[in-house]
Amino acid sequence: MAHTLLIVDDSASMRQMVSFTLKDAGYEVISANNGKDALAKINNAKISMVITDLNMPEMDGIELIRQLRGLPGFKFTPIVMLTTESQDSKKMAGKQAGASGWIVKPFKPQQLLDTIKKFVK
Amino acid sequence: MDMAQVHREAFREEAHELLTELESALLELEENPVDANLIGCAFRAMHTIKGSGAMFGFYEVAELTHEVETVFDQVRNGSTSVTKDLIDKTLKAGDLIRCLLSSNGAVDESERQQLISTFRQMAAPPEDKPVHVGSDNPAGALRESEEDEKLYRIRFRPSPDIFLTGTDPLLLLKELRDLGKCRIIAHLCDIPSLDSMDPERCYTYWDIILSTAKGINAIKDVFIFVEEDSEIHITIIDDSGNSIDKPIYKKLGEILVERGDLTTEDMEQVLQKKKLFGEILVESGLADPSKVEAALVEQQQIREAQQKRQMSAAAASIRVPSEKLDTLVNLVGELVTVQARLSQTAGLRNDTHLLQIAEEVERLTSELRDSTLNIRMMPIGSTFSKFKRLVRDLSQQLEKEVEMVTEGAGTELDKTVIERLNDPLVHIIRNSIDHGIESPETRQAAGKPRQGTVHLTAEHSGDSVILTIRDDGAGLDKNAIRAKAIEKKLILESAELSDRELFALIFAPGFSTAKKITGVSGRGVGMDVVKQSIEALRGTIDITSQKGEGTTITIKLPLTLAIIESLMVKIGDEYFVMPLSLVEECVELTSNDIERAHGRNLANVRGSMIPYIPLRQRFLLGDKDPAIQHVVVTEVAGERIGLLVDSVIGEHQTVIKSLGRMYRDVQGLSGATILGDGSVALILDVPQLVQWG
Numbered sequence: 128m129a130h131t132l133l134i135v136d137d138s139a140s141m142r143q144m145v146s147f148t149l150k151d152a153g154y155e156v157i158s159a160n161n162g163k164d165a166l167a168k169i170n171n172a173k174i175s176m177v178i179t180d181l182n183m184p185e186m187d188g189i190e191l192i193r194q195l196r197g198l199p200g201f202k203f204t205p206i207v208m209l210t211t212e213s214q215d216s217k218k219m220a221g222k223q224a225g226a227s228g229w230i231v232k233p234f235k236p237q238q239l240l241d242t243i244k245k246f247v248k
Numbered sequence: 249m250d251m252a253q254v255h256r257e258a259f260r261e262e263a264h265e266l267l268t269e270l271e272s273a274l275l276e277l278e279e280n281p282v283d284a285n286l287i288g289c290a291f292r293a294m295h296t297i298k299g300s301g302a303m304f305g306f307y308e309v310a311e312l313t314h315e316v317e318t319v320f321d322q323v324r325n326g327s328t329s330v331t332k333d334l335i336d337k338t339l340k341a342g343d344l345i346r347c348l349l350s351s352n353g354a355v356d357e358s359e360r361q362q363l364i365s366t367f368r369q370m371a372a373p374p375e376d377k378p379v380h381v382g383s384d385n386p387a388g389a390l391r392e393s394e395e396d397e398k399l400y401r402i403r404f405r406p407s408p409d410i411f412l413t414g415t416d417p418l419l420l421l422k423e424l425r426d427l428g429k430c431r432i433i434a435h436l437c438d439i440p441s442l443d444s445m446d447p448e449r450c451y452t453y454w455d456i457i458l459s460t461a462k463g464i465n466a467i468k469d470v471f472i473f474v475e476e477d478s479e480i481h482i483t484i485i486d487d488s489g490n491s492i493d494k495p496i497y498k499k500l501g502e503i504l505v506e507r508g509d510l511t512t513e514d515m516e517q518v519l520q521k522k523k524l525f526g527e528i529l530v531e532s533g534l535a536d537p538s539k540v541e542a543a544l545v546e547q548q549q550i551r552e553a554q555q556k557r558q559m560s561a562a563a564a565s566i567r568v569p570s571e572k573l574d575t576l577v578n579l580v581g582e583l584v585t586v587q588a589r590l591s592q593t594a595g596l597r598n599d600t601h602l603l604q605i606a607e608e609v610e611r612l613t614s615e616l617r618d619s620t621l622n623i624r625m626m627p628i629g630s631t632f633s634k635f636k637r638l639v640r641d642l643s644q645q646l647e648k649e650v651e652m653v654t655e656g657a658g659t660e661l662d663k664t665v666i667e668r669l670n671d672p673l674v675h676i677i678r679n680s681i682d683h684g685i686e687s688p689e690t691r692q693a694a695g696k697p698r699q700g701t702v703h704l705t706a707e708h709s710g711d712s713v714i715l716t717i718r719d720d721g722a723g724l725d726k727n728a729i730r731a732k733a734i735e736k737k738l739i740l741e742s743a744e745l746s747d748r749e750l751f752a753l754i755f756a757p758g759f760s761t762a763k764k765i766t767g768v769s770g771r772g773v774g775m776d777v778v779k780q781s782i783e784a785l786r787g788t789i790d791i792t793s794q795k796g797e798g799t800t801i802t803i804k805l806p807l808t809l810a811i812i813e814s815l816m817v818k819i820g821d822e823y824f825v826m827p828l829s830l831v832e833e834c835v836e837l838t839s840n841d842i843e844r845a846h847g848r849n850l851a852n853v854r855g856s857m858i859p860y861i862p863l864r865q866r867f868l869l870g871d872k873d874p875a876i877q878h879v880v881v882t883e884v885a886g887e888r889i890g891l892l893v894d895s896v897i898g899e900h901q902t903v904i905k906s907l908g909r910m911y912r913d914v915q916g917l918s919g920a921t922i923l924g925d926g927s928v929a930l931i932l933d934v935p936q937l938v939q940w941g
Contacts, residue, residue: 141299182292184288211302222413
């Protein structure tokens with residue numbers, strides 16, 4: 128069965144590009160505009176991995192990671208942050224909230240897929 | 249329009265919307281310069297334009313927005329405040345970005361540079377690093393430089409909390425394995441006793457001896473997300489550049505001392521005694537067994553690396569006529585049968601000595617079998633190169649532009665399978681080029697690249713090999729197939745078929761939808777023959793297609809033809825076997841269950857209804873059903889279907905014997921095998937049984 132990945136980004140073009148890349152690689156994709164939207168869309172779906180932007184309206188990525196880690200099904204789920212901030216502070220805050228890794232924008236589709244392979248069988 | 253263009257277009261639209269939002273936020277900010285919501289809104293607009301802009305190749309936009317974003321970030325955290333000047337300049341930047349985004353993109357570069365430096369000055373302390381725009385290498389991945397093959401020793405001790413960050417250390421080890429030849433030793437000595445163990449913590453750590461030409465950066469990249477919390481040591485222990493002429497490898501003790509797992513004094517003391525060094529260490533408790541093992545593995549791997557280098561100079565292989573190999577495989581087959589008999593007899597005798605010997609013979613036989621079958625394995629690559637030529641010639645003949653891409657040339661398959669695979673593959677590739685790939689003009693008109701591509705890939709999957717032939721051509725025309733099938737009276741006009749069933753029709757005898765017959769294909773002999781040959785290899789073939797996007801044909805083949813792992817079952821007094829690879833599970837079915845199903849052949853397996861074929865009736869084996877029967881659940885072509893048998897005996901090494909000419913066409917049976925007691929068991933042809941019910 129194909130893995131379902133959750134992609135959270137407020138930029139529609141990023142969502143489109145990432146979903147296209149992931150679907151093309153055979154993954155199922157759920158996409159959401161921001162943290163709040165993501166939490167609403169999870170809906171008991173079995174998510175194999177979460178890819179989230181950090182800066183978003185309503186609920187940002189770090190808060191989303193924190194909340195996800197508190198949910199019963201997400202204790203061990205890989206969560207990767209998409210970030211333009213290559214500064215360590217954001218990255219560390221994300222890691223402390225429970226993120227598994229990060230990808231720095233801009234990235235190439237193949238780099239995204241390579242990173243996913245680190246976390247999903 | 250290609251996908252990259254589509255994404256760029258989507259970004260343009262989005263950026264225009266964001267700029268409009270930014271503008272209104274700025275105008276409101278002028279009235280109310282401390283509203284955190286408005287500042288956040290402006291920051292996010294810039295942030296998104298920057299991030300996505302760089303993704304889609306708008307580097308000039310990204311560079312400018314980065315500067316603006318930096319200033320707004322400072323406004324956000326309170327170190328700068330909103331001024332009229334800032335709002336003016338930001339509005340100006342917004343206009344400039346709009347121009348940069350518009351398709352002709354004619355913009356005064358000096359104006360852009362000026363704005364960039366203005367914003368840089370506004371950003372108070374200039375500690376900021378310049379944005380890296382359009383770089384190829386952010387996430388650290390994809391740093392590949394081919395170097396000489398080197399041997400690395402890696403100790404990876406993940407943080408105990410690693411599971412809670414969603415990282416599976418085994419996946420990292422798997423990634424290392426993909427880099428080259430790799431030996432991994434897990435150290436379990438830190439695992440506490442069960443009552444004090446926390447299952448959510450990781451107590452294991454690993455020593456990895458890796459031989460790779462990818463370089464140390466590739467290894468570091470594997471650990472990029474865990475390097476801060478984990479203990480990771482990477483050491484080069486053998487460099488192929490030196491020591492070619494004198495094979496020197498370190499003694500076990502030296503390695504342990506070098507790693508800090510043992511002191512020099514302890515080592516020397518132990519050396520006084522004359523026993524195997526590793527044994528003494530373990531006995532005397534100076535080092536853990538796993539640590540000693542790790543060091544031994546390292547020693548061996550270095551030895552092997554050095555031997556390999558020496559060997560490659562000398563002759564590395566010998567040529568043997570394939571008949572000799574065939575004889576060998578046959579003999580091993582006989583031996584496996586005799587060994588089964590020996591085990592069975594020994595089991596009945598209740599003689600421990602005999603049992604011991606039987607077990608030893610069993611172990612040796614299975615090793616002998618594996619290595620004999622291994623000799624017959626060949627990489628499929630040799631056939632691949634033949635196909636490249638075929639593609640080249642065909643595309644010239646048909647005046648099409650076709651490129652062939654192959655993957656997995658190193659995948660090994662039984663020699664006979666590879667030989668018998670040649671014709672079907674030639675046929676499929678011909679079909680792809682002739683019917684699938686369109687002429688360059690048609691392709692261009694449809695917005696595709698002029699050159700079509702045929703992908704040929706081979707990969708291992710369990711005990712089978714999967715071959716995929718994928719083209720990016722016109723795809724199958726469902727309506728044409730349907731019309732043709734009705735014309736050829738293969739289906740009724742009213743038949744409702746799924747795509748899969750519809751596509752499967754092209755494997756029917758005498759089926760061809762090509763409008764004109766070319767010299768290459770289109771005579772309607774072919775796909776049915778292809779299917780037959782694949783099934784004769786005990787393989788399956790499957791086809792999917794998307795109109796306008798191409799067709800994919802998937803062939804699944806067993807690794808070898810001679811001996812298979814199978815499941816033995818019993819019906820009445822008869823034994824049957826079926827390939828274990830097809831079996832998913834076995835469940836009991838009582839006469840009550842059968843009554844409850846009201847005459848339908850459906851078994852309830854944990855809530856899902858699985859149809860089954862009652863083999864007793866299917867093979868007319870007379871007797872009455874026993875009270876408890878078993879359903880062997882198999883998976884064929886994506887469907888779960890059960891086979892009802894009396895009882896399940898267990899796994900069995902099956903040496904396949906073909907049936908005599910009289911019985912060759914019996915449906916539902918693919919061969920026979922000889923059991924330990926000399927009797928014969930028939931091999932079930934599960935896909936055929938399922939197909940014919």
